[in-house]
Amino acid sequence: MAKDGEKSEWREFIWNPRTREFLGRTASSWGLIFLFYVVFYIFLAGLFALTMYVMLQTLDEDKPTWQDRLATPGMVIRPKADETFEIVYTVQKTESWDMYAQALDNFLEPYNDTMQLQKNDECTPDQYFLQEDSGDVRNNPKRSCQFNRSVLEDCSGFNDRYYGYQEGKPCIIIKLNRVIGLLPGNNGQAPYVTCGAKREDSDKIGELVYFPPNGTFNLMYYPYYGKKAQVNYSQPLVAVKFLNITANEDVNIECKINANNIPIGSDRDKFAGRVSFKLRININN
Template sequence: MAKDGEKSGWKEYIWNPRTREFLGRTASSWGLILLFYLVFYIFLAGLFTLTMYVMLQTLDDHKPTWQDRLATPGMVIRPKTDETYEIVYNVEKTESWDMYTQALDNLLSPYNNSVQAEKNNDCVPDQYFLQEDSGDVKNNPKRSCQFNRTMLELCSGIRDHYYGYQDGKPCIIIKLNRVIGMLPSKDGHAPFVTCGAKKEDSDKIGELLYFPPNGTFNLMYYPYYGKKAQVNYSQPLVAIKFLNITANQDVNIECRINANNIPIGSDRDKFSGRVSFKLRINTID
């Protein structure tokens, strides 16, 4: 009997025909509580939408409102086919260096003179290409200066389609990371790149050639205004050609940026204003 009573009690809790209650509430009670939660969640959604709208009004589509700008921008090298900063190949084995030349072809194809002439300006060198806004009137889209592939001369891949890899005189391309609004020098002195071997390999690196001359990042490519504001921006490059590096040995190399208003990076951040990599050119199996 107790079991029948318990069963009857559960049935009445779910639906009580005498009081016409479902799960302990009448229809009007369920209607009121559902109405309360409906109004409550509509209010929360409206408050969230209003908050997002107000916040978005403070943002600029073309420029970050806040920037955690590094005092010293990072540097990278190309070609780079994996996560390691190592370029190792055998002069006699085309398949060992073909991936490097393909990577450089892909990097430099947007820098073809015809492409640059179509998209970008022929700017005045050795001075910043400033394009300020006029109050609330945005000067967008902003123009960009041409960086022609031919400026890399022996490392352009035009005369030598293999960038020197086939004869043990490879080219390496250096890029300085983009930083919005950065003016990388003062007093008209353009930043430039220098490369050298680590102390233990100082007698192995041999002679270097820099393109453009002196390995400079010309001032006309700065400041950078951002991907949306400067859609055709062509990042300046510096190429280093190794003329007679010691073969069949690891040579550890470091390249760094030199500028009178960019501080030297710390040992705690190896990509702060410099980049290190290993170069090994084998001539024997």
């Protein structure tokens, strides 16, 4: 009998025909609760929409309203086989260096002279290419300066399709990371790249040659206005060719940017403005 009584209590809790209550509440009570939550969630959704609308009014479609203004942009090299920044190959084994040549071909393809002529302007060297807005009137899309891969001469892939790798005189391409609004160099002094071996390998690096001459990033490629405002922007490049590096040994190399208004390294990032990599050229005797 006790069990039948318990079942009866559960049935009445779920639906009580005498009081017409469902789960202990009448229809009007459930209706008020449902109405409360509908109004509550509509209010939350409206508050969220209003917050998003106000926030979106502060955003600029072409550049970030707030950005971490890096004092020193990062540097990267090409080709880059993996995240270890190591270039290791054997001259006599084509398969060991062909991937590097192909990587440089792919990387430099957008810099072909014909493509640059079609989409970018021939700018005046040695001065910033400023394209300021006029009040609320946007000067968009902004133009970009040509960077022709032929400027890289022996490292352009035109005269030597293997970029010196088959001769044990490889080319490395260096570029600075993009920073919106960065104006590197004061008083007309353009930033330039220098490379050298780490102290323990200083006698192994041999002679280097830079393209363009002196490893310069010309001022006409700055400032950068952002991906949306300057859709055809071509980052300037510097190529370094190693002419007689010591073979069959690891050579640890560091390249850095030099400019009179760009500090090298910082408390936040000691590798800012520089890039280190290992180069090993094996020659079978």
